[in-house]
Amino acid sequence: MKKLMVWSSVILAFGILAGCNSEKTEGDGKAKTVELLNVSYDPTRELYQEFNEAFAKHWKEESGQDVTIQQSHGGSGKQGRAVIDGLEADVVTLALAYDIDAIHEASNLLAEDWQKRLPENSTPYTSTIVFLVKKDNPKGIKDWDDLIKKDVSVITPNPKTSGGARWNYLAAWAFAEKKYDNDEAKVKDFMKKLYQNVEVLDSGARGATTTFVERGIGDVLIAWENEAYLTLKEFGDDKYEIVNPSISILAEPPVAVVDEVVKKKGTKKVAEAYLKYLYTDAGQEIAAKNFYRPRDEKVLAKYQDQFADIDMVTVDGKFGGWKKAQETHFNDGGTFDEIYQPK
Amino acid sequence: MTLMTEGKRKNKRTIPGFGLTMGFTLLYLTIIVLIPLSMVFLNTFSMGFQEFWATITEPRVVASYKLSFMTALTAAFVNAVFGVLIAWVLTRYEFPGKRIIDGLVDLPFALPTAVAGITLTTLYSPNGWIGQFFSFKIAFTPVGIIIALIFIGLPFVVRMVQPVLENIEKGMEEASASLGANRMQTFIKIIFPELIPAILTGFALSFARALGEYGSVVFIAGNMPFKTEISPLIIMTKLEQYDYEGATAVAAVMLVITFLILFTINVLQWWTGKRYSGK
Numbered sequence A: 001m002k003k004l005m006v007w008s009s010v011i012l013a014f015g016i017l018a019g020c021n022s023e024k025t026e027g028d029g030k031a032k033t034v035e036l037l038n039v040s041y042d043p044t045r046e047l048y049q050e051f052n053e054a055f056a057k058h059w060k061e062e063s064g065q066d067v068t069i070q071q072s073h074g075g076s077g078k079q080g081r082a083v084i085d086g087l088e089a090d091v092v093t094l095a096l097a098y099d100i101d102a103i104h105e106a107s108n109l110l111a112e113d114w115q116k117r118l119p120e121n122s123t124p125y126t127s128t129i130v131f132l133v134k135k136d137n138p139k140g141i142k143d144w145d146d147l148i149k150k151d152v153s154v155i156t157p158n159p160k161t162s163g164g165a166r167w168n169y170l171a172a173w174a175f176a177e178k179k180y181d182n183d184e185a186k187v188k189d190f191m192k193k194l195y196q197n198v199e200v201l202d203s204g205a206r207g208a209t210t211t212f213v214e215r216g217i218g219d220v221l222i223a224w225e226n227e228a229y230l231t232l233k234e235f236g237d238d239k240y241e242i243v244n245p246s247i248s249i250l251a252e253p254p255v256a257v258v259d260e261v262v263k264k265k266g267t268k269k270v271a272e273a274y275l276k277y278l279y280t281d282a283g284q285e286i287a288a289k290n291f292y293r294p295r296d297e298k299v300l301a302k303y304q305d306q307f308a309d310i311d312m313v314t315v316d317g318k319f320g321g322w323k324k325a326q327e328t329h330f331n332d333g334g335t336f337d338e339i340y341q342p343k
Numbered sequence B: 001m002t003l004m005t006e007g008k009r010k011n012k013r014t015i016p017g018f019g020l021t022m023g024f025t026l027l028y029l030t031i032i033v034l035i036p037l038s039m040v041f042l043n044t045f046s047m048g049f050q051e052f053w054a055t056i057t058e059p060r061v062v063a064s065y066k067l068s069f070m071t072a073l074t075a076a077f078v079n080a081v082f083g084v085l086i087a088w089v090l091t092r093y094e095f096p097g098k099r100i101i102d103g104l105v106d107l108p109f110a111l112p113t114a115v116a117g118i119t120l121t122t123l124y125s126p127n128g129w130i131g132q133f134f135s136f137k138i139a140f141t142p143v144g145i146i147i148a149l150i151f152i153g154l155p156f157v158v159r160m161v162q163p164v165l166e167n168i169e170k171g172m173e174e175a176s177a178s179l180g181a182n183r184m185q186t187f188i189k190i191i192f193p194e195l196i197p198a199i200l201t202g203f204a205l206s207f208a209r210a211l212g213e214y215g216s217v218v219f220i221a222g223n224m225p226f227k228t229e230i231s232p233l234i235i236m237t238k239l240e241q242y243d244y245e246g247a248t249a250v251a252a253v254m255l256v257i258t259f260l261i262l263f264t265i266n267v268l269q270w271w272t273g274k275r276y277s278g279k
Helices: A002-020 A042-063 A076-084 A097-107 A112-116 A144-148 A163-179 A184-196 A205-213 A225-235 A259-265 A268-277 A281-289 A297-302 A315-319 A321-330 A335-339 B018-045 B049-056 B059-092 B098-104 B113-124 B142-167 B170-178 B183-212 B215-221 B231-240 B244-277
Strands: A033-040 A066-072 A091-093 A125-134 A198-200 A220-224 A240-243 A247-251 A255-257 A311-313
Touching: A033 A042, A033 A076, A033 A268, A042 A066, A042 A205, A042 A225, A042 A268, A042 A281, A066 A268, A076 A091, A076 A097, A076 A163, A076 B231, A091 A097, A091 A268, A097 A112, A097 A321, A112 A255, A125 A163, A125 A225, A125 A281, A144 A163, A144 A184, A144 A220, A163 A184, A163 A205, A163 A220, A163 A247, A163 A315, A163 A321, A184 A198, A184 A335, A205 A220, A205 A225, A220 A225, A225 A240, A247 A315, A255 A268, A259 A268, A281 A297, A315 A321, A321 A335, B018 B244, B049 B244, B059 B098, B059 B142, B059 B183, B059 B231, B059 B244, B113 B142, B113 B215, B142 B183, B142 B215, B170 B183, B183 B244, B215 B231, B231 B244
Parallel strands: A033 A066, A033 A091, A247 A311
Antiparallel strands: A091 A255, A125 A220, A125 A240, A125 A247
16 A cells, blocks of 8 residues: 555656656766755755855866756655655755665665765764753753753754754753663653653744744753754844753764665766765865864864864764664654653 | 437536536546545555554544644634624625725635744744733644634635625515514524525534644644644654554544534534425
């Protein structure tokens, strides 16, 4: 039955593609122009706009080929599903490794070891989770414990629908594990108190930012570091400030070439070059300028003032990888649901 | 051609061929409505019954059905009352700007629901233009959801009742008045019965639309489990976990309940139509 559904969406997608791509060129390395589709998640919009321009210029110099890159943005899980259902992405750059794993599992469009093919876990840039508070921090929020105080209202998206929210949740969990010395009951109690203070569970990271900034709801927003900096840039650092918690998580949004799609479209070479370009100095600079932490030590050193020194755990080290984290915490019946069970 | 063969057909039809048009109707409905809807059920068959049952009776999911149906019913009820009032004003009185107000009624139809959701949230959030005047929270509570659903469902009742009101003959009211009925009696005994089927249809449409509404509600609901989480959002969260079966299971439940309710309203409509038309 799943097949039928997949087929109908594939047919639909073809119809749409045929409608707007009447002059589609095959990029076999010889054609003069080539087209790539980068399916990404929400807050990378600005990053990839800048990066695509730089890459197009670079590729033109190197191979003489014109490359245009289409961008598709949305919630990470939703984007993953679109690829499974037949959206022909040459590369995926999603918020979590789990979403790319899901593409492998559900459709076999890419190999299981996709994450080993590029350096640094296929993650060219990283980020972390920080707090955004109102200027001068009226509630005196310094660390995760302050979020469970009675009079503090917290804004974070729903981990069931948002990739970013899952990083938030795991970062809080990591803090609690350290504080309560791995006493699981106490950790769960901490998480329960934290989520009881949450006033609005938006469906995505951008929505949560809007709730906090535009609606003026909540005392603290748990957010991606890059999203927090973007908010400061957008709304002024005279209104908000960033608080770095004592412990957070290393958020790794990975990238991958979708094997079956590039094989079919003949875009393997350029798609691989595209992702590799993210690791070059130029790519790393662009990432840093968009408030993502670059992997490259040199570039990181250059932007050192921008990024606070935070003690960070990793999903692989602390939670046994995304698959396990997803099962334990976020799937139906996981710890997140447990927190929300009525007494 | 069949029209020309005399004696075989008593009524001449404007569009030729009952067989042809009926065939087209069935084919069209099958492709557009039945096949997509049957996919919802077919998808759930791949999970066992026990799993299906566990999914649809999970406390959080059950809480979302309750919320979805209660808010949709409340909104449809409010629309039924005030929609009739608006339709009445629009048909019975002349005033400057009437055409504009008449046009405004359709606006909720045309507006993308996400825009409606964001706008309403901005207005009704605690620091919003309207929200600041209330001592209790509107946005991010069921009240906010109901407001969004009233907004998107309003045109249904107005547009259903309006033509009926226009067609009620003035003579009936005059006769009623001349027989000694006061205005209230005339309304309750003469006008209202005529309107009932239209109000019911408007109510049903507004209710059905509210039930499936996602775009405008997710912004204003706050999406807190057990409190303001609507069923369509549960379906979305299941999809985000790549749980296609779970999502369609919940969808199937919604479909069945909605069908039953719409069916009941249709029966009611048929019954009132029969009763009041005196046939």
